[in-house]
Amino acid sequence: MTAAISRMRKRRKLKSEINVVPYIDVMLVLLIIFMVTAPLLTLSVDVDLPRSNARSVESKKDPIIVSVNADGAYTLTLESGKPERLDGVTLAAKLKAFVSQNPDAPVFVAAPGHSDYQKVMDTMVMLQQAGVKKVGLMSQPGGNAR
Numbered sequence: 090m091t092a093a094i095s096r097m098r099k100r101r102k103l104k105s106e107i108n109v110v111p112y113i114d115v116m117l118v119l120l121i122i123f124m125v126t127a128p129l130l131t132l133s134v135d136v137d138l139p140r141s142n143a144r145s146v147e148s149k150k151d152p153i154i155v156s157v158n159a160d161g162a163y164t165l166t167l168e169s170g171k172p173e174r175l176d177g178v179t180l181a182a183k184l185k186a187f188v189s190q191n192p193d194a195p196v197f198v199a200a201p202g203h204s205d206y207q208k209v210m211d212t213m214v215m216l217q218q219a220g221v222k223k224v225g226l227m228s229q230p231g232g233n234a235r
Contacts, residue, residue, distance in 0.1 A: 153187070154227070155180065155216065157200040157208050177215060184219040192222065199227040 156164040163180045166172045188194060196216055200209050216224050
């Protein structure tokens with residue numbers, strides 16, 4: 090009888106190991122879910138990027154420049170004209186009228202390097218809604234300021 094009790098104690102010995110296989114399965118399923126959904130959550134703005142290798146833009150006409158100031162105000166410079174400070178609604182109306190007459194006119198967005206990225210994105214969305222087909226970002230020649 091004592092032999093049977095000792096066999097039962099040997100069978101009931103507790104394992105001090107943790108079975109991590111179910112946790113790995115859950116993590117792999119979550120990884121697959123995130124990998125599938127991540128590309129679907131990407132928001133973008135269509136931008137007509139230049140196909141050249143860092144050469145300056147050569148155009149017969151002066152470009153249209155929309156400047157986004159640090160305080161969020163806009164400055165519009167139309168083809169070698171005087172820069173004028175505008176709010177968002179007036180800027181969109183002027184650009185829509187100008188682009189309806191000149192559909193292939195390129196528009197460049199200029200912003201200080203320390204400006205809020207959201208302001209630049211909002212400006213590009215506004216340009217897209219105004220019907221601008223070619224949008225470019227202006228930068229200063231030289232290396233990174235980091």
